[in-house]
Amino acid sequence: MTSTELQATIARMGTAARAASSLMAAASTSAKNHALTALARLLRESAAPLAEANRKDIAAAEAAGLAAPMVDRLRLTEKVIATVAEGCEQIAAMPDPVGEITGVKRRPSGISVGQMRVPLGVFGMIYESRPNVTIEAASLAIKSGNACILRGGSEAIHSNLALWKLVQAALTEAGLPADAVQLVQTTDRAAVGYLIASPESVDVIIPRGGKGLIERISREARVPVIKHLDGNCHVYVDAEVDLELALKVTDNAKTQKYSPCNAAESLLVHEAVAAKFLPKIGAVFAAKGVEVRGDATVLALLKDVPQAKLAEATEQDWSEEYLAPIISAKVVKSVDEAIAHINRYGSHHTDAILTTNHPNAMRFLREVDSASVMVNASTRFADGFEYGLGAEIGISTDKFHARGPVGLEGLTSMKWIVLGQGEVRT
Amino acid sequence: MTSTELQATIARMGTAARAASSLMAAASTSAKNHALTALARLLRESAAPLAEANRKDIAAAEAAGLAAPMVDRLRLTEKVIATVAEGCEQIAAMPDPVGEITGVKRRPSGISVGQMRVPLGVFGMIYESRPNVTIEAASLAIKSGNACILRGGSEAIHSNLALWKLVQAALTEAGLPADAVQLVQTTDRAAVGYLIASPESVDVIIPRGGKGLIERISREARVPVIKHLDGNCHVYVDAEVDLELALKVTDNAKTQKYSPCNAAESLLVHEAVAAKFLPKIGAVFAAKGVEVRGDATVLALLKDVPQAKLAEATEQDWSEEYLAPIISAKVVKSVDEAIAHINRYGSHHTDAILTTNHPNAMRFLREVDSASVMVNASTRFADGFEYGLGAEIGISTDKFHARGPVGLEGLTSMKWIVLGQGEVRT
Numbered sequence: 001m002t003s004t005e006l007q008a009t010i011a012r013m014g015t016a017a018r019a020a021s022s023l024m025a026a027a028s029t030s031a032k033n034h035a036l037t038a039l040a041r042l043l044r045e046s047a048a049p050l051a052e053a054n055r056k057d058i059a060a061a062e063a064a065g066l067a068a069p070m071v072d073r074l075r076l077t078e079k080v081i082a083t084v085a086e087g088c089e090q091i092a093a094m095p096d097p098v099g100e101i102t103g104v105k106r107r108p109s110g111i112s113v114g115q116m117r118v119p120l121g122v123f124g125m126i127y128e129s130r131p132n133v134t135i136e137a138a139s140l141a142i143k144s145g146n147a148c149i150l151r152g153g154s155e156a157i158h159s160n161l162a163l164w165k166l167v168q169a170a171l172t173e174a175g176l177p178a179d180a181v182q183l184v185q186t187t188d189r190a191a192v193g194y195l196i197a198s199p200e201s202v203d204v205i206i207p208r209g210g211k212g213l214i215e216r217i218s219r220e221a222r223v224p225v226i227k228h229l230d231g232n233c234h235v236y237v238d239a240e241v242d243l244e245l246a247l248k249v250t251d252n253a254k255t256q257k258y259s260p261c262n263a264a265e266s267l268l269v270h271e272a273v274a275a276k277f278l279p280k281i282g283a284v285f286a287a288k289g290v291e292v293r294g295d296a297t298v299l300a301l302l303k304d305v306p307q308a309k310l311a312e313a314t315e316q317d318w319s320e321e322y323l324a325p326i327i328s329a330k331v332v333k334s335v336d337e338a339i340a341h342i343n344r345y346g347s348h349h350t351d352a353i354l355t356t357n358h359p360n361a362m363r364f365l366r367e368v369d370s371a372s373v374m375v376n377a378s379t380r381f382a383d384g385f386e387y388g389l390g391a392e393i394g395i396s397t398d399k400f401h402a403r404g405p406v407g408l409e410g411l412t413s414m415k416w417i418v419l420g421q422g423e424v425r426t
Numbered sequence: 427m428t429s430t431e432l433q434a435t436i437a438r439m440g441t442a443a444r445a446a447s448s449l450m451a452a453a454s455t456s457a458k459n460h461a462l463t464a465l466a467r468l469l470r471e472s473a474a475p476l477a478e479a480n481r482k483d484i485a486a487a488e489a490a491g492l493a494a495p496m497v498d499r500l501r502l503t504e505k506v507i508a509t510v511a512e513g514c515e516q517i518a519a520m521p522d523p524v525g526e527i528t529g530v531k532r533r534p535s536g537i538s539v540g541q542m543r544v545p546l547g548v549f550g551m552i553y554e555s556r557p558n559v560t561i562e563a564a565s566l567a568i569k570s571g572n573a574c575i576l577r578g579g580s581e582a583i584h585s586n587l588a589l590w591k592l593v594q595a596a597l598t599e600a601g602l603p604a605d606a607v608q609l610v611q612t613t614d615r616a617a618v619g620y621l622i623a624s625p626e627s628v629d630v631i632i633p634r635g636g637k638g639l640i641e642r643i644s645r646e647a648r649v650p651v652i653k654h655l656d657g658n659c660h661v662y663v664d665a666e667v668d669l670e671l672a673l674k675v676t677d678n679a680k681t682q683k684y685s686p687c688n689a690a691e692s693l694l695v696h697e698a699v700a701a702k703f704l705p706k707i708g709a710v711f712a713a714k715g716v717e718v719r720g721d722a723t724v725l726a727l728l729k730d731v732p733q734a735k736l737a738e739a740t741e742q743d744w745s746e747e748y749l750a751p752i753i754s755a756k757v758v759k760s761v762d763e764a765i766a767h768i769n770r771y772g773s774h775h776t777d778a779i780l781t782t783n784h785p786n787a788m789r790f791l792r793e794v795d796s797a798s799v800m801v802n803a804s805t806r807f808a809d810g811f812e813y814g815l816g817a818e819i820g821i822s823t824d825k826f827h828a829r830g831p832v833g834l835e836g837l838t839s840m841k842w843i844v845l846g847q848g849e850v851r852t
Contacts, residue, residue, distance in 0.1 A: 022769065026793050099792060105814060111803050113813045116791060120825050203825055224650070224826045245848035252850035343448065352844075365542065365843050366525060367452050377537050377846025386851070387539045387842065388531060399546050399629055400650045401827040404842040416813065416830045417791050418778075420803025422671035424678035425812070 010194040014201025017122045020179040021147035029096040035174035036092035042166040043085040053162035073129040084135040098145040115414040119145035121203040128209035131159035144411035154187030196221040228397040230347035231261030233379040236338040238355035239272035252378040262382040267329040290325040297331040318345040350382040371404035436620040440627025443548045446605040447573035455522040461600035462518035468592040469511040479588035499555040510561040524571040541840040545571035547629040554635035557585035570837040580613030622647040654823035656773035657687030659805040662764040664781035665698035672780045678804040688808040693755040716751040723757040744771040776808040797830035
C-alpha cells in the first residue's frame with residue numbers, strides 16, 4: 001500500500017467509525033449486552049481457529065528470534081481465552097454508564113440544570129503484543145457506547161484478525177454496526193501516524209505498550225491521549241507505624257510481581273524507624289534477591305544483612321522505574337520530606353504511606369500529587385478490577401479527564417442538560 | 427528582551443508557579459477566602475489608581491485608532507470594578523471544591539476505594555481586551571487551589587498590571603504565596619509560544635479571545651487546552667410544540683444579544699409546523715432587522731412577511747457563527763434529520779429542542795452531541811452563572827475533562843484514594 005492509499009484507508013475507517021459511533025451512542029443496553037454475551041460465546045466456540053491463527057504469530061515470532069517472555073505474551077492459551085470471555089460477561093453484567101443523569105437542580109430562572117453521561121465518541125487504541133487487549137478494548141467500547149479503531153502489534157496480527165472477526169460477528173448478531181470496532185489490518189507503522197493525527201474522526205488515543213511507543217504518540221498526537229509513561233511508585237514508612245504491617249505491605253508492593261507498573265520502585269523510611277525497619281525488610285529483600293540502591297544511611301543499616309545486594313543510589317535511581325528486582329531506598333526526616341521527594345521524583349502513578357498517625361495519613365492523601373494515593377495498602381492494588389471498575393482500558397497519570405485506572409466511566413464524558421418550560425434570558 | 431531572556435523569564439515564572447501550586451493545594455479554605463475578600467476590598471478602595479492605569483490603555487487604544495466597541499471592552503468603569511469585587515465575594519461564599527471525597531466503597535480485598543477532588547496544579551490563561559478577566563481568573567485560581575500564569579492583551583497591559591498588584595497584595599495579606607497568580611509583564615507575543623509549550627510547569631491552557639488566537643493555541647500547544655472555537659447554536663422547533671413558547675424562546679435565543687457564543691445562529695423547523703411558525707418568527711425577525719438565510723421552503727413561507735430581509739442559504743451558512751443579526755433557517759422532515767443536521771454542522775456548544783413530545787425531547791437530549799443540550803429553554807442560558815457554577819473561567823466544546831461552562835470544578839480533577847489496614851495483593 002502506498003502512503004497515500006494508507007492515509008485514505010485510515011480516513012475511510014475514521015469516517016465509518018464516526019458514523020458507527022452515533023448508532024452506538026443511541027444503542028440500547030440490551031443490544032450492547034447481547035453483543036458482549038455473544039462475543040463470550042463465540043470466543044469459547046472458536047478455540048480451534050484462534051489457536052490456528054495464534055500458531056502463525058508464535059511461529060513467526062520464534063523464527064524472528066523474539067525473546068521467550070515476548071513470545072509468551074503473544075500466546076492465546078485456552079486460559080487466556082477463558083479469561084477474556086469471562087471478562088466480556090462481567091462487562092455485560094455491569095450497569096450501563098451511558099444516559100446516567102446527575103445533579104439536576106432548579107435555578108432561580110426556572111430552568112433545571114444537570115448533567116448526562118454520554119460516550120466520548122471514537123477512541124483509537126494502539127497496543128503491543130498481547131492479543132487479548134483486542135477483546136478487552138472491544139468489549140469496553142461496546143458497553144460504553146463508543147466506536148473504536150484498534151491497532152495491535154504487527155507480531156500479533158493473525159491472532160488479532162481472528163479475534164476481531166468474532167467481534168464483528170457478535171456486533172452483527174446484536175444488530176449493532178460492525179464498524180463500531182475496526183482493526184487496522186496493515187502492519188505498516190505509518191498507520192499509527194495517520195490515526196493519531198485525525199481529530200475529525202478520533203476523540204482520544206489510548207496507547208498501551210513500551211515507553212518508546214507512548215513517548216512517540218504523546219509527541220505526535222493531534223488528539224487527546226490517555227496514557228501513563230512510568231510507574232515509579234513509592235512506599236513511605238512513617239515514624240509511627242505497625243512494623244509487621246509495614247514489612248508485609250512493603251514486601252508485597254515490591255516483590256509480588258516485578259513487571260507491573262504499580263509495583264513499588266522506591267522505599268522511603270522515616271529516620272525514627274529506620275534502624276528497626278530497614279534491616280528487617282533488607283533481610284526479606286536479600287532472601288528474594290532484590291537489590292537495594294540506597295543512600296548512605298540505608299547502606300550503613302543494611303551492611304550486616306547476610307547476602308544483601310547493595311549499591312549506592314545515584315540521582316537517577318530516584319526517578320527510575322526498574323520493573324525488576326531492584327528498589328531504591330532513602331531515609332527521610334519527616335512526612336514533609338517524603339511528600340516533597342515523591343512529588344519531585346515520582347511519576348504521579350501510585351504512592352502509599354504506611355502509618356498509624358492520622359494527620360500524617362491525611363496530609364499524604366491530600367498533598368501527594370498522584371493518580372492513586374494509599375494509606376496502609378500495597379501499591380499493587382492500583383488496578384481497575386481491584387478498584388471495582390470491572391475492567392480497565394489503561395491507567396492514566398495525566399491530571400486531565402481520567403486519572404489512574406480508566407474503566408467504562410473514563411470512556412464517557414458529562415454533558416449539560418437543561419430542562420425548561422419556555423424560560424428566556426432577561 | 428531577547429528571545430532567550432524571554433524564554434528564561436517564562437521558565438522562571440513556571441518554576442515559581444509550580445512551587446506556589448503545592449502551597450495553594452494545601453492552603454486552608456479560610457486563607458483562600460481571606461484572600462478573596464481582601465481582593466474585593468482592595469478593588470473597591472483602589473478606584474483612583476485603577477482609573478489612572480486604565481486611562482493610559484484607553485488613550486493608547488484611541489491613539490492607535492481601535493474601533494469604539496474594542497475600546498469599550500477595555501474600560502474599567504466603576505460598575506465593572508464593583509461587579510468583579512462582588513464576584514470575588516461570591517466565590518469566597520461558595521463551597522471549597524478541594525478535598526471533597528466521594529464514592530468510597532469497601533472492596534472484597536478489604537481496602538476502601540474512593541476519589542478525592544484536588545486542584546489541577548497550574549493553569550495558563552491567555553486572553554484579550556477585557557481587563558476584568560484578570561480578576562475573574564485570579565479569583566477562580568485562588569478558590570480552586572491552583573496557581574496560574576496570566577497573559578492578557580497588550581492593549582490592556584496597564585490595567586492588568588494595576589489589577590494584578592491588588593491580587594498580589596491580597597494573597598500576601600492572607601499568608602498565601604504571591605507567586606500563585608503571576609502576570610506576564612511583557613507584551614511580546616512570543617511569550618505565549620513559550621507558555622503553551624511548557625508541560626513541566628503548566629497543566630492546562632485556557633484561551634479566551636478571537637478565533638485566530640484560539641486556533642493558534644490549539645495548533646501549537648504542548649499541554650491540554652480547555653477551549654471553544656465556535657458557538658453555532660441551534661434551535662429546533664419540533665412538530666408538536668407550543669407555538670407561543672417557540673416564538674418567545676426562538677426570539678430570545680437569537681435577538682436578546684447578538685454577540686455571545688450562546689446566541690442561536692441556526693433555526694430548524696419541522697415541516698408539520700413550518701407554515702404556522704415561520705411567518706410569525708419571520709415577522710419578529712423582520713421587526714428587529716434580523717436577516718434570514720433560508721432554504722427554498724423557508725424563503726417561500728417568508729416571502730409575504732413585510733420588510734423581511736431574506737437570502738438563500740449556502741452550504742457555508744449551516745456552519746456559520748454570525749455573532750450578528752443573521753440566522754440560517756431550514757425546514758426538516760423529522761427529529762432525526764434535525765439531530766443529524768446539528769451533529770454535522772453544529773459546533774457542539776449549545777442546542778435546544780422546543781417540543782411537547784416527551785420521546786423526542788429525550789432523544790434530542792441523548793443524541794445531540796453538544797456540551798449543553800436544552801429542552802424548551804433559550805440557548806442563552808448556557809453560562810456558568812445561570813448553571814449555578816458561581817463563575818466561569820471559560821466554555822469548553824471539547825469532550826474531554828470539562829464540557830460547557832467551566833467553573834471551580836473544571837479546574838480540579840479527581841484522584842483515587844485507597845484506605846487500607848495492611849492489605850496486600852495475592
